Amino acid sequence: MVEILENIGFFWCLLLVGASFVGGILGTLSGGSGMITMPLLLLSGISPIQALATNKLQACFGSFTGALHYYKSGLVDLGQSRSYMLIAFVFSGIGTLAVQYISPDRLSVLLPFAMIGVGLYLLFAKNLGDDNHTRQTHPVVLYVFCALAGLYGGLLGVGIGTFVIAILISMGGYGFSKALAHSRWIVFSINFISMLVFIISGHVLWLLGVMMCIGQLLGSSLGAKMAIKHGAKLIRPLVIGLCFVMSIQLLIKQF
Structure with missing residues (x-):
């Protein structure tokens, strides 16, 4: 505890724990917890790789908690998500290994434009509610986007939950509640392998991470x-709003 306080200060510890609580609510509702926790972790003074690693630790526990709640409520059929989880898991591991040697900014260049498109689709598409709708995308395309989601989740991960929800709704034919529930399991698989890689690499700040958990x-x-x-x-409205907010945040960072 003393080491953490010396590195970032007591105020930052309290602020980050509070941010993780708010991020937990937001992430479980719409998949955007990293938009709150990651900027604050970076501002706290720790290194970018420590920020990514510590954020993955607390995000992993948060995504599993939400996933478990949705499973117990009967909103999740893991048989439907298993293949998506596996693909995202593998590519997240690749992304997490890569981020320790390359900058994730290259991948994030295209993401804001993709999210703007998804946000517009969700905003103007008719009959998108809790009811499932007809899938118009070939399954292979959905698998490719799950792989891209896993890769981005391992590389950076900010807004990954919102991205996965949007994929399941726009390409998978899921209603909002079902997409949210299933996305938590896919995001958990992304966070889990990423967390393990960061732990093995020794980048996690454990005490701060546990407090944020x-x-x-x-x-x-x-x-x-x-x-x-x-x-x-x-x-x-939360998912649509976060699509645009995340896009603006990423565009400002890039330009």
Whole structure:
């Protein structure tokens, strides 16, 4: 505890725990927890690779907590998500290994434009609610995008949950609640392998990460209960809003 306080200060510890709680709620509702926690981790003064690693630790626990809540509520059929989880898992591992040697900025150049397109689709598409709709995309294309999601999740991961939700809705034919529930398991598979690689590499700040895990667990539990209760009327505006907010954030960073 003393070492953490000396490195970033007591105020930053409290701020990051609070951010992880809010991020847990937001992430479980719409997949955007990293948009809150990652910028603050980078501003706290730790190295970028430590920020990524510590964020993955708390995000892994948060995504699993939300995933478990959705599974217990009956919103998830793991048989449908297993292949998507496996593909995302493999490419996330590749991305996490790569980020320790290359900059993730190259991949993130295209992401804001993709998210703007997805946001516009979700905003103007008719009959997108909690009901499933006809999938118009070939399954291979969906697998390719799951691989890209895994790669991006391992490289950077900010907004990965929102990206996966958008993929499942626009390409998989899922309704909002089902997409959110299944996305938590896919994101958990992305976070899990990424977390393991960072742990083996020795980049995780354990004490800070555990403190943030507590905030994530509490926030994710609350967020899952809110999503189950309110469904698409709460989830849809959050997902659409985050698509545009994340796009603007990434574009500002790049330009």
